[in-house]
Amino acid sequence: MDISLSQVEYRYQANTPFERIAIQDVSIDIPTGTYLALIGHTGSGKSTVLQHLNALLVPTEGTVKIGEHEIKSHQKNKNLREVRQKVGIVFQFPEHQLFEETVEKDIIFGPMNFGVSEKEAKARAREALKQVGLGEEILEKSPFDLSGGQMRRVAIAGVLAMNPDVLVLDEPTAGLDPRGRNEIMEMFYTLHKKRNLSTILVTHSMEDAAKYADQIVIMQRGRVMKKGTPTEIFSSPSELVKMGLDVPEVVRFQMKLEQKLSVKLDKVYLSIEELSSAVAELLGRGVRT
Amino acid sequence: MMEKMIFGRYVPIPSVIHKMDPRSKLIIIFLFVAIIFLANNWITYALIALYTFFMLGLSKVPFRFLYGGLKPVIWLVLFTFLLQLFFTKGGNLVFDWGPIEIYEEGIRMGLFISLRFFFLILITSLLTLTTTPIEITDGLETLLTPLKKLRFPVHEMALMMSISLRFIPTLMQETDKIMKAQIARGVEFASGPIKERIKAVIPLLIPLFVSSFKRAEELAIAMEARGYRGGEGRTKYRQLSWRMIDTLQVGLLVILTILLIIFRS
Amino acid sequence: MTKKPIISLNDVCFQYDGQDNYALHSVTFDIYEGEWLAIVGHNGSGKSTMAKLLNGLQFPNQGKITVCGLPLTEENVWDIRKQLGMVFQNPDNQFVGTTVEDDVAFGLENMGIPREEMVLRVQDSLKKVKMEQFLYQEPHHLSGGQKQRVAIAGVLALSPSIIILDEATSMLDPRGREEVLEVVRDLKNENRLTVISITHDLEEAAKADRIIVMNKGEVYREGTPEEIFSMDEELIKLGLDIPFSVKIGKAFRQKGIDLPKHYLTEEELVTELWTSHSHK
Incomplete structure (x- = not known):
């Protein structure tokens, strides 16, 4: 969409x-x-x-x-409901929205509000739990008995079960x-x-x-x-820094390295893997300073 | 949507009334509530009106804020007026139409009682409009201190009040957040039959309760860690200072009382 | 640095009511005066329980804790709390006062400090955390980082010798986190404070003098940041992470760039690359 x-x-x-x-x-x-x-x-x-x-x-x-x-x-x-069914939002600290007696009831709450049958919703709940890396054995537990990390995952499962x-x-x-x-x-x-x-x-x-x-x-x-x-x-990290924003660590490292070695790599690298290869190649060739 | 509920209370502007000690304001309110019952004729009501409008003027609070305080009770005032109008008998019959009879005394009583209401509301809302809730708490705590001898938990009550005041905005934000999260999960708070709407409140209330309990627990731990062990031996940072204006204001009210006693019939 | 223990834990065990497992099991270590100690571990490793024990909010089932020479017991707990300030995780749930100044004064009121002195201490400690502009501000108008700085000021006002940060930066955005850590760093240098930071932020731990890694309620490893971060993959298995400079250093080594040791800051690593590799 x-x-x-x-x-x-x-x-x-x-x-x-x-x-x-x-x-x-x-x-x-x-x-x-x-x-x-x-x-x-x-x-x-x-x-x-x-x-x-x-x-x-x-x-x-x-x-x-x-x-x-x-x-x-x-x-x-x-028809805002139609929109809301299609767009699932995981809010910050989503575990704060849990309220049902069991994990299962909480996960099917969203889908059932949007008219999904209970049977279908329960099937989705199982599927969603699997996606967030939790086992079915917690379905009957109270969400408030779970650890913080598990609560977070249950809340996320509740959004995923809406099939957005x-x-x-x-x-x-x-x-x-x-x-x-x-x-x-x-x-x-x-x-x-x-x-x-x-x-x-x-x-x-x-x-x-x-x-x-x-x-x-x-x-x-x-x-x-x-x-x-x-x-x-x-690709223009210094501009971001000037705006008071961070840049990814890899990019920041590349900036510092380029400055120190007075070189310019061919492009900005966004992963450690790529950057280290590029640097290895550069150093292999030898840097003229 | 929640932000709207809190304002309409304290109006932060510099005025003589704002600078007064909350204790003197509380004393004045209590006294005012008592002496307004002394008024029973036109001249005494005129004195009360004069006093009220003088105080309103001093406070510099714009009229619309006062109106905000009056709005919810205006029907009550009107209702009392009509009640007195139709059911008080005495004096000359002014109006007679079938079962409805209105007497002179009915008009008089109706007007007096609704005016009494009206002035009471104005003066009490002047307190909340010019005094922050925490000042009122401090004022009450100090005024009620003698009750400590009777083992009334004055300090605890005041602490409870100030913590509640502190957390009102936090809870408002939290309510707003949880409401939005549940709307995104298909809850409709604002429409549907009343039964559905009541049901819709549960997904809001339970998370709010849960988080409030958690907050209360964490706050208690934090307070303990900071050495809180009850009111005994505690000193106070917030200080109230009684100034000339406070004495003058209380004096003014005493003069009003004397005048009311002289001129009442 | 003189190595004088200010806190000692000796064979400390703790179990929450109704739980089968020990939250802490046979924990023994010392914390030295004036050091910055980071206690790291994933959520549920026992590091937060540790904070509660150090402050006497819970008492161990077994073993002994000594703080500033006093055994931590129910009788001593209030004296110990005067020495030991705590900053908790949630900025909102430790803000007691209706305004910034009231909140900083809260601890002083509890100690029965005279009002004239309170005023001075409130202003002084707010200045130390760079919040003196916000004296009359209400908490809901402050950012998370600002609220945590006020909490630190509240602790400082009581002039403790130890400050414990119990995941105090974990709910903050990067800017707030930096503000708070910078303030604590300055304070530590100026006031000879002992800082204990309980955290899972490894970048933060990298700047500590010493790190204790907790796992399953036990002390898993103890050492300087260099020693701890040379554990490498082992840390990731423990649910933790390694700082970026260590990570990229490792990648360089795999690509055949020779590096003699682990580097905890990017500057060191960049300098090393510059000195050893660019003058061929």
Whole structure:
């Protein structure tokens, strides 16, 4: 399902003395199957953009197109449920949304709200649990008896069981330890590939953006500052640093190395593997300083 | 959507009333509530009105904020007025139409009682409009200190109040977040038959309870780690200072009381 | 650095009620005065239980803990807490006051410090964490990193000799994390504080003087960052990670670039590449 935002603006508490512009002139295209990373500091407007992706917020100016649905301000926006069924959102600390008595009931809650039969929903729950790396034996447990990491996975399973076409992830690994972080990110990536999902990852992590995304959008002060492929975005790392943003560790290392050795590699490398090969070759040839 | 609920309370502007000690404001309110019942004729009501509007003027609070406080109770005031109007008998019959009879005394009583209501609301909302909740808590704590002798847990109550005040915005944000997460999972909070809507609240309330308990637990641990072991031997950082204006204001109210006693019939 | 133990744990065991496994099992180590010790481990390795024990929020089932020469017992616990400040994980759930100044004053009020002195200490400690501009600010207008700095100021106001960061940066964004760590680093240098940081952020641990790796409730390994990060794959098996400079150093070695040791900072590694490989 294609999503596109064109010239979207959102004001909180519009027409009151407390009015505040959260985002303006935001245009982003997300064709089916894209893995898009949305990057920016806290307060850059990225969470506001996220909430437009399934009509939790309706723009005060501009248009959001989600599949066939057009969402605009000053008009009655019907069938938002259809949109919400297609776009699953994993919010930050999603374990906070768990509420049912058992893991199974919690996972089927979403699908059944959207009219899926109980039998079908239960089948999906099993499937979703497997995807997030949990065993069926926890289906009958209370979600509140699980460990923090397991709760996170159950909450994610609850979103996956809705069978969304688009998956929106808001800092899905915040607070997890390195192993948990890696497992969850890999899981989403596998799913992205296997189901040809559109994935939108809202993150602070330049590493994850460089590693998984095919498109990156950088937000700053409510506006889109830069967009492009990871290679495009990171090919001018000093510009990002000037904007007060991080660059992936690999890119930062390449910058430092180039500076120290007074050389310029042919391009920006986004993985340790590629960079180390390039450096090995360079050093093998010998560097003239 | 949650942010709207809190404002309409404290209005942060510099005014004489804002700078007053919360203790004097609380004393004035309590006294005012008592002496307003002394008013029973036009002249005493005029005195009360004069006092109220004088205080409103001093506070510099814009009218729309006052109106916000009045709006919810305006029907109650109207209802009391009508009740008095139709059911108080005495004096000359002014209006007679079938079963409806209105007497002079009915009009008088109706007006007086609704005016009393009206002034009470104005003066009490002036307190919340010009005093932060934490100041009110501090004021109450100090005023109630003598009750400690009767083993009334004054310090604990005040601490509970200030912690609740501290966490209201946090809980608002949390509510908003969980609501959105459940909307994304297909819950509809705003539409459907009433039964469905009540059911929709459960996925909101349970997570809120769970997280509030967790917060309470963590907060208790943090407080203990910072050496909190009850009110005994504690000093206070927040300080109240009683100034000239406070004495003058209480004095003004005493004068009003005397005038009311002189002029009431 | 003089190696004088300020905290000692001796054969400490701890089990939560109703749990079969020990959360901590036979843990023995010393923490030295003035050092920065990182205690690392994946979630559930027992590192958070350790924080609770050090502060007397829980008491061991077996074994002994000594803090600043005092055995940690129910009688001593309040004296020990004066020596030992804690910053917890969730910035919101440790903010007691309605404003920044009130929150910093909370601990001082508990100690019965006179008001005039409180005012000075509140201002002084907020200055140390660079939050003196926010005296009257309410918590919901602060970022996570700012709230954690206020929490640190609250600890500092009591002038403790030890500060424990219990995953204090794990809920922050990169900017907030950097703010907090920078403040702690400065403080440690100026005030001879002992810092214990319980974390799973390996980049943070790399800057510590010493690291203790916890696994399944036991001390798995103890050593300097160099020693710990030479464990390499073993750390990843423990659910942890290795710092970037170690990772890329390893990749270089595999590609046939000769490197004599592990480098904990990118600068060192870059310098090494420059000195040994670019003057052919």
